[in-house]
Amino acid sequence: MQLLSPNSPTLVLCAHPDDEIGCGALVSMLTERQQPVHYCYFSNCAESTKALGFNPDLLIEECYESCSELGIERERIQGFDFPVRHFPQHRQDILETLVRLRKEIDPGLVLVASRDDIHQDHATLTNEAVRAFKHCSIIGYEFPWNHMHSHLDMLVRVEQRHIEAKIRAWSRYKTQSVRAYHGEKVLESLARVRGVQASTEFAESYETIRIFV
Numbered sequence: 001m002q003l004l005s006p007n008s009p010t011l012v013l014c015a016h017p018d019d020e021i022g023c024g025a026l027v028s029m030l031t032e033r034q035q036p037v038h039y040c041y042f043s044n045c046a047e048s049t050k051a052l053g054f055n056p057d058l059l060i061e062e063c064y065e066s067c068s069e070l071g072i073e074r075e076r077i078q079g080f081d082f083p084v085r086h087f088p089q090h091r092q093d094i095l096e097t098l099v100r101l102r103k104e105i106d107p108g109l110v111l112v113a114s115r116d117d118i119h120q121d122h123a124t125l126t127n128e129a130v131r132a133f134k135h136c137s138i139i140g141y142e143f144p145w146n147h148m149h150s151h152l153d154m155l156v157r158v159e160q161r162h163i164e165a166k167i168r169a170w171s172r173y174k175t176q177s178v179r180a181y182h183g184e185k186v187l188e189s190l191a192r193v194r195g196v197q198a199s200t201e202f203a204e205s206y207e208t209i210r211i212f213v
Contacts, residue, residue: 004137008108009036011101012072013129015087015113015121017041017063017079018173022141023111024070024166025158025191025204031071032162038076038105039067042094042125043084054175062173069169087124094125098132107136114140114207116150130209140207144190145181152205155198163191163202 004010010030014020020027020039031037041063046056060079067077080097082090112129113122122143130138142152167184176182194203 004035004108007036009038009105010109010111011105011107012037012039013110013112013125014039014041015119015125016043016045016084017059018066018176019113020066020070021166021170021187022113022143023204024169025162025202026111026156027070027072028162028165029158036076037072038107039072040078040080040101042080042087043082043121044079045084048084049175052175052178059175062175065172066169069165069172085121087121091124091128095128095132098128102132107133110136110138111141112138114142114147114150114152115209116148116207117143117146118148119146122146134210137211138209140209142205151207154206154208155194156204156206157198157200158202158204160202163188
């Protein structure tokens, strides 16, 4: 089964800069294969970044550096400024932004947070993405720390170099170093567990939301 046609764009949707880490190994594999990958974050997280004692511009620069590690070209990166932790109040505007992205990019595959993710921003973006991209293949990446339950039914086998790219991307986020899940050990351990499930060394796990073959 082939999930993507040659040269069919993939669209990575992230509520926040750094969410691309959830699908970093798959993105690295796609860009390695010369598949076009577009990336969009929906909040610059200015409020939460200031609360951590950093200039908000630093987080955005870290995001560009992370995307570069994953092979995403700078001209394929877009950002929006919906207020962090307040996505539910902006649901309709987020939906209209997603519809514009659909017309602009026409992706064959959309990556977004799993529907089991309980973060309010992630959940809102995913719900609206399902509405906007109902005629595209959609898979949901995982953040285990945001899951009470999970329906991860798709395993993507990746190579060590893809996990290493994901770890390098995550290491770019110095502003997020206080997070309990920051650092290479968590990412590598998760990739190895998913690899055991997939009968390989490393893998990433996704929720199958909608697939067109």
